[in-house]
Amino acid sequence: GENVEQHPSTLSVQEGDSAVIKCTYSDSASNYFPWYKQELGKRPQLIIDIRSNVGEKKDQRIAVTLNKTAKHFSLHITETQPEDSAVYFCAAPLYNNNDMRFGAGTRLTVKP
Amino acid sequence: DVKVTQSSRYLVKRTGEKVFLECVQDMDHENMFWYRQDPGLGLRLIYFSYDVKMKEKGDIPEGYSVSREKKERFSLILESASTNQTSMYLCASSLGMGSTQETQYFGPGTRLLVL
Numbered sequence: 001g002e003n004v005e006q007h008p009s010t011l012s013v014q015e016g017d018s019a020v021i022k023c024t025y026s027d028s029a030s031n032y033f034p035w036y037k038q039e040l041g042k043r044p045q046l047i048i049d050i051r052s053n054v055g056e057k058k059d060q061r062i063a064v065t066l067n068k069t070a071k072h073f074s075l076h077i078t079e080t081q082p083e084d085s086a087v088y089f090c091a092a093p094l095y096n097n098n099d100m101r102f103g104a105g106t107r108l109t110v111k112p
Numbered sequence: 113d114v115k116v117t118q119s120s121r122y123l124v125k126r127t128g129e130k131v132f133l134e135c136v137q138d139m140d141h142e143n144m145f146w147y148r149q150d151p152g153l154g155l156r157l158i159y160f161s162y163d164v165k166m167k168e169k170g171d172i173p174e175g176y177s178v179s180r181e182k183k184e185r186f187s188l189i190l191e192s193a194s195t196n197q198t199s200m201y202l203c204a205s206s207l208g209m210g211s212t213q214e215t216q217y218f219g220p221g222t223r224l225l226v227l
Binding site: 006009032034036042043044045046049089099100101102103104105 | 116145147152153154155156157160168170202214215216218219220221
């Protein structure tokens, strides 16, 4: 079955710096990769996703890159702000099943 | 705007009790999911359902069962609660239409403590 590995488990950056979180997956048939942000005490919410027909997608300060050959995808946050502090989860689907596998999460702390 | 609600934010139960966690979504989604969230383990799928009365086991179904009698409601049942089921439980839903590659919308979570 699908195995999703996420690194690092914790990340601390200075406000204004960039943050990068990386995930690897095992099912080569996977072709949809979402990222969720979970603020303290709140539910996970989708922030960006990418489908396998593109290598990169950007939305303001957030970007996701996908390397299908190497089976990894990364979340990039530029010009980080304190409100970016949260736990971020990547996910990848089991191609033939109706479910998603999540990474273990990365706790990002942005220090002002 | 998709809304997923869960019946309780916090629950305290005793070992051996039967526990019901309810989830309701209001967007006519076909897929519904139950996860538990534990530190360092991310979100682990317990069960999911892709249609009324249909259910599939996830990664950690042991000790749990589910019920989906109506499209909008997906219940998680702990037949005999144990202390290792103390966790945060998250419900989610997605559109369906035969595709797995869709956004999942999450409920606010139920923090369950089993004493």
